[in-house]
Amino acid sequence: xSENVKMSDxxxxxxxxxxxxxxxxxxxxxxxxxxxxxxTPCFVTSAGDCDRLVWDGFCSNNLAVYLPRLFxxxxxPKDWRPPRVAVVAKGCDGRSLVGLVKEKQAPRxxxxxxxxxxxxxxxxxxxxxxxxxxxPAGGEIAEDGTLTVHVDGxxxxxxxxxxxxxxxxxxxxxxxxxxCDIRVxxxxxxxxxEADFGDIADFEAKSSQERWDAFVAExxxxxxxxxxxQACPNCYCTTCFAEQTQPRWIGVGKDLxxxxxxxxxxxxxxxGRCVDCGACVRACPMDIDLxxxxxxILKDVKELFGYEAGVSLEEPPPLCTFKxxxxxxxxxxx
Amino acid sequence: xxxxxxAKTVDKKKFADLAKAIVSRxxxxxxxxxxxxxxxxxxxxxxxxFDFDYRNFKMSPKEFFLPQSEVLCRFCRGELxxxxxxxxxxxxxxxxxxxxARAIWLLDKVFLEEPEDFYYKQxxxxxxxxxxxxxxxxxxxxxxxxxxxxAAAEGSDILLFDLGEAFLLEAVSERGEEFxxxxxxMTKDATKKQVAQKKKIAEEAASRMxxxxxxxxxxxxAKAFDSDLWxxxxxxxxxxxxxxYFCPTCYCFDVTDETLRExxxxxxxxxxxxxSPFTLHASGHNPRPSQKERVRQRFMHKFSYAVDNSGQLFxxxxxxxxxxxxxNIDLREVIAP
Numbered sequence: 001x002s003e004n005v006k007m008s009d010x011x012x013x014x015x016x017x018x019x020x021x022x023x024x025x026x027x028x029x030x031x032x033x034x035x036x037x038x039x040t041p042c043f044v045t046s047a048g049d050c051d052r053l054v055w056d057g058f059c060s061n062n063l064a065v066y067l068p069r070l071f072x073x074x075x076x077p078k079d080w081r082p083p084r085v086a087v088v089a090k091g092c093d094g095r096s097l098v099g100l101v102k103e104k105q106a107p108r109x110x111x112x113x114x115x116x117x118x119x120x121x122x123x124x125x126x127x128x129x130x131x132x133x134x135x136p137a138g139g140e141i142a143e144d145g146t147l148t149v150h151v152d153g154x155x156x157x158x159x160x161x162x163x164x165x166x167x168x169x170x171x172x173x174x175x176x177x178x179x180c181d182i183r184v185x186x187x188x189x190x191x192x193x194e195a196d197f198g199d200i201a202d203f204e205a206k207s208s209q210e211r212w213d214a215f216v217a218e219x220x221x222x223x224x225x226x227x228x229x230q231a232c233p234n235c236y237c238t239t240c241f242a243e244q245t246q247p248r249w250i251g252v253g254k255d256l257x258x259x260x261x262x263x264x265x266x267x268x269x270x271x272g273r274c275v276d277c278g279a280c281v282r283a284c285p286m287d288i289d290l291x292x293x294x295x296x297i298l299k300d301v302k303e304l305f306g307y308e309a310g311v312s313l314e315e316p317p318p319l320c321t322f323k324x325x326x327x328x329x330x331x332x333x334x
Numbered sequence: 335x336x337x338x339x340x341a342k343t344v345d346k347k348k349f350a351d352l353a354k355a356i357v358s359r360x361x362x363x364x365x366x367x368x369x370x371x372x373x374x375x376x377x378x379x380x381x382x383x384f385d386f387d388y389r390n391f392k393m394s395p396k397e398f399f400l401p402q403s404e405v406l407c408r409f410c411r412g413e414l415x416x417x418x419x420x421x422x423x424x425x426x427x428x429x430x431x432x433x434x435a436r437a438i439w440l441l442d443k444v445f446l447e448e449p450e451d452f453y454y455k456q457x458x459x460x461x462x463x464x465x466x467x468x469x470x471x472x473x474x475x476x477x478x479x480x481x482x483x484x485a486a487a488e489g490s491d492i493l494l495f496d497l498g499e500a501f502l503l504e505a506v507s508e509r510g511e512e513f514x515x516x517x518x519x520m521t522k523d524a525t526k527k528q529v530a531q532k533k534k535i536a537e538e539a540a541s542r543m544x545x546x547x548x549x550x551x552x553x554x555x556a557k558a559f560d561s562d563l564w565x566x567x568x569x570x571x572x573x574x575x576x577x578x579y580f581c582p583t584c585y586c587f588d589v590t591d592e593t594l595r596e597x598x599x600x601x602x603x604x605x606x607x608x609x610s611p612f613t614l615h616a617s618g619h620n621p622r623p624s625q626k627e628r629v630r631q632r633f634m635h636k637f638s639y640a641v642d643n644s645g646q647l648f649x650x651x652x653x654x655x656x657x658x659x660x661x662n663i664d665l666r667e668v669i670a671p
Contacts, residue, residue, distance in 0.1 A: 033662040035474070040662035041570040061661055065572065075623060129371055133387075135473055223393075223402065226609075227574035231660055243611050252590045252603045253403035283660035285576050 003143045004056040007116065010184045011088065012050045014114060018086055018182075019047035024112060028066055029088040030059040036136045037124055037149070041066070055088065055184070057141040060121040060166070061231075062279040063087050064096035068105040068236035084110045086182075090118035092168075092277035094177020095310025096233040099273055102317060105236055115180035117188045119145050120161065120169030125287070130159055168278025168291060171196070178311040197299045203292055215260075215293065221286040222259045228290055229266055231283035234273045241265055267293045272301045272318040275310040339505040342514055342521035343528055346500055349384050352520050356426055359516060361462070364398070365428040366391070375427060386466040386496060389475075390431045390652060394582030398427060399441060399457050402579075406453065406589070406600045415597070422457055426513075428464045432490065433475070433650040435465040436482045437582030439489030443644045444585055453602070462513045464503070465490040467532070468539050474653030476666065479546035482650050485536030495532040502532050547671055552641035554671065555634055567668050568629040570661045575606035577632070577655035577663075583648045586612070607631045629663075637669055 011029065018024045031042035031052040039058045044050055064087065071082050085106075089097055097113055100106040127136060127149060139149040145161025162170065175188045203214065226242070229235040241249050242262040251258040267290070276298055280290045301307055304327045305318035344352055357363050366388060367376035373388040375395050408415040438458075445454035468475075468484035477483055487493060491510030495502040502524050505511040514521065524532075578584040588605040591598055605612055608629075613622045622628050640648035649665070656664050 034664035034667055035656070035662060038662050043566070043569045066570075069625075223579055225575040225579045225606075227572070227576050227660055230572040230574040239611075243609070245611075251592050251601075252588065253592075253601050254603075255403070283572070283574065283576075285580065285658045 002140070004054075004141060007185050008054045008056070011055050011114070011116065012053050014182055014184055015044060015050040015053055015086070016047045018112065019044075019050065023084065024086045025083040026070070027053075027086040027088070027114075028063045029053045029114075030055065030061070030063075033058075036138045037122060037127060053088075055116050057119065057122050057145070057147075057165075059088075059090070059116075060123075060282055062093045062096055062233055062277045063089070064093050064100060064233035065231060065279065067097070067100050067111075067233070071106050071110070072238075074238065082107055082110050084112070086112035086114050088114050088116055089177045089180070090116060090121070091172060091174035091176050091178070092118075092275050092310075094180060095174060095275035096277060097177070098179050098310040098313055099275065100233060100236075101313060103273075108313070112181045113177055113179060115177035115183045115187075117185050118169075118172075118175045119188070120165030120172065120175075122147060122164050123166040123282075126164050127159065130157065130163065166278050166282065167199070168276055168281065171199075173308075174311065179313055197295065200292060200295045200299065203296065216256065218288050218290075218292065219260055219263050220256060221288050222254075222263065223286055224254060224259060224262065225285065227283040227285060228280035228288075231279040232266075232270075233277075233279070234270060235266065263290075263293075267297065270294050271297045272305070272307060273309050274298055339508075339511045340514060341502060341504045341524035341529055341532075342518070343497070343500045343502050343524045344521045346384075348520065349501060350382055352517060353378065353382050353384070353428075355517055355520060360424060362423050362425040363428065364425060375429065378428075384429075386429055386494070387470075389468075389470065389472045390434070390654075391429075393580060394437060394652065394654065395427060395430055395434050396437065396441065396582050396585070398461065399438060399454055400445075400585055400587070400604070402604045404453065404602045406602050408597070408599045410598070411596045422460050424460045424462075426462045426464060428466075428494075430463060430465045430490070431468055431652070432465050432484060432486045432488075432493070433477045433482050433652045434582050435463055435489035436477070436486060436650045437489065437652075438463065440583050440644075440646060440648055440650070441585055442489075443646065462491045462509060463489060464492040464494055464510075466494045466496070467536055469496065469535050471539055471543055472653060472657075473544075474656045475651055476544055476546050476653065477651035478540050478543045479548050480647045480649050480651045483536065484539035484543070485532075495535055497528055497531055497535075500528075502528055504532070546666055546669075548637075548647070548669070551647070551669060552638045555638040555669065559630070559634070563668070564626050564630040564633075567663045568624070568626040571608070571625050571629050571663060572661055573608055573610070573625055573628070574660065575604075575608050576658050576660065578606040578608055579604060580654040580658050582650055582652055582654070583636070607635070633665070633668055 015027050027044040029042055029044060030039040032054055033040040037058055039054060041061050041063055042052055070085060087097060094113055094115055101108045134151050134154060137150045137152045139147055141147050147159045147164050149157045151157060229240060250261045274294045276295065278291060284290060301318055307318040353363055363378050364375050365378040365382060366373045372392045375391050445451040471484060485493060487506035491507040491513060493504045493506055503514060505514050586605045586607060587602050589600060589602050591600050614620045622631060636648040640646060
């Protein structure tokens with residue numbers, strides 16, 4: 001039995017047990033998608049429905065994104081009781097869940113984190129690029145992460161793990177959910193070294209004008225579909241400043257000034273909160289490298305406050321607390 | 335499909351010359367422009383390459399008729415400051431797929447029937463649409479299920495077929511015929527054999543395509559308004575605007591007055607029924623309070639209300655919403671019986 005099949009079976013068993021023991025009302029996981037090499041989020045509400053679940057390297061969505069709306073009291077009666085929800089979580093998704101609990105978007109008591117070990121998820125755009133215009137018909141991931149892609153009327157194509165996983169998965173510091181209630185499968189022993197941020201060194205080395213030009217070049221591709229915001233578990237504001245009308249903060253058009261303010265707002269609101277799951281980049285249909293900017297902020301927060309988002313429920317968020325030893329170099333004499 | 339008006343051929347090697355002649359006649363020529371692995375419809379440069387081997391443009395060409403953001407007028411202290419946008423230069427859009435051309439034909443039903451939309455009409459009348467028949471549809475294509483086809487003529491002025499050595503250009507509208515006649519010195523009449531060859535291309539492509547069971551879909555969905563059909567897709571829908579922005583037939587827009595001191599402009603922008611503010615009333619009430627009502631609206635509009643309004647499904651089977659959805663919501667699955 002392949003590792004993926006066994007993992008999926010173990011997950012199904014865990015999910016069934018949770019329903020049978022009446023511990024949850026809902027489990028959010030993944031099921032097979034309609035397109036080759038894809039899974040799709042699935043909402044399971046009974047033990048009998050658990051056989052739909054799968055877990056493999058095609059499970060790219062961050063399922064934490066669904067929690068704020070499940071637990072929101074807006075429009076619900078006063079005596080409404082929040083559901084008990086289990087979520088299948090890779091390392092990054094688990095960190096997002098921790099963030100949501102800390103920001104009071106999900107009650108910890110109503111949440112069961114089902115951790116799955118993640119060796120990185122497959123970036124379909126990379127697969128597509130390797131197929132040279134052909135369409136994939138299906139494929140499997142071997143234990144070592146090698147992806148075999150079937151092509152209609154052609155030979156199978158084998159692609160190594162590093163060739164096909166998302167950039168955000170390379171050098172992932174937490175392949176397992178740091179806070180977890182039930183673990184499916186073995187925790188990954190080969191924890192990777194602490195992220196070195198080498199990937200943004202070039203960007204940091206640029207002059208401020210060059211950095212601005214790089215930012216403008218990326219952001220100019222934006223079509224304002226808001227997929228980056230909608231895919232992000234951290235973006236749960238009931239009304240986004242970008243769409244607020246009274247007062248209106250930014251214009252409605254596609255002028256660079258409007259698009260830019262939206263992105264600056266979104267990116268800076270991620271300080272101390274972004275777990276670098278890459279959901280924004282995955283959702284973006286225009287291939288904007290949004291991580292380039294959030295990574296820089298991630299690094300700044302780490303250097304300034306020694307804080308890493310989503311790894312502990314207790315540690316207070318850096319921008320919500322003050323310590324005497326906090327860096328104060330930004331305070332300048334008038 | 336209309337009767338063949340005229341069919342001409344042009345040698346592939348001479349196609350670039352034809353393109354230059356088009357530009358020298360005062361047309362702006364937009365065609366396939368490669369950008370990495372993707373192909374978009376853009377203004378073609380000095381040395382155009384015309385291979386039509388891409389499946390489709392990344393984004394639909396609706397931007398050329400209904401721009402994502404368009405200034406309708408400017409005003410100053412409540413007075414119109416200048417007339418509406420000047421008439422665009424005449425232009426040729428080359429390389430659309432017949433599905434996207436059909437989408438323009440559908441948009442015509444919205445914007446060219448009373449009350450006519452001045453801004454749309456102006457662009458539409460100044461544009462010659464040359465579509466390229468599909469020989470190699472994608473697995474996510476289903477044009478034949480929604481009234482179109484790999485060589486369907488609706489919305490096009492000219493259909494282009496790749497015959498190997500030459501391109502066959504078939505006028506399928508009066509505008510297309512007038513256009514081709516301007517370049518008769520550079521083209522030859524198509525032979526009977528070439529016409530037979532083009533028919534075969536279209537038939538072969540159509541035969542390979544999946545046919546969805548969509549008979550009576552409008553009535554079926556109308557009855558399913560209150561059913562739990564909408565639960566699964568709306569639960570996982572993220573509420574982004576990708577499906578609507580990539581859709582060649584989604585035409586919903588918003589009109590906003592943007593002012594700075596005494597000066598202002600009225601801007602029309604794409605809007606999306608997937609967004610919560612789309613139906614938000616000034617009172618604060620939202621008649622579509624959750625993603626369920628929004629997802630239902632999108633499918634009902636395309637496959638039920640549109641049929642009531644204009645007798646046509648407002649989907650052309652291009653598959654863009656399927657390919658680009660971040661959570662793999664598949665329209666084919668949602669509307670399946």
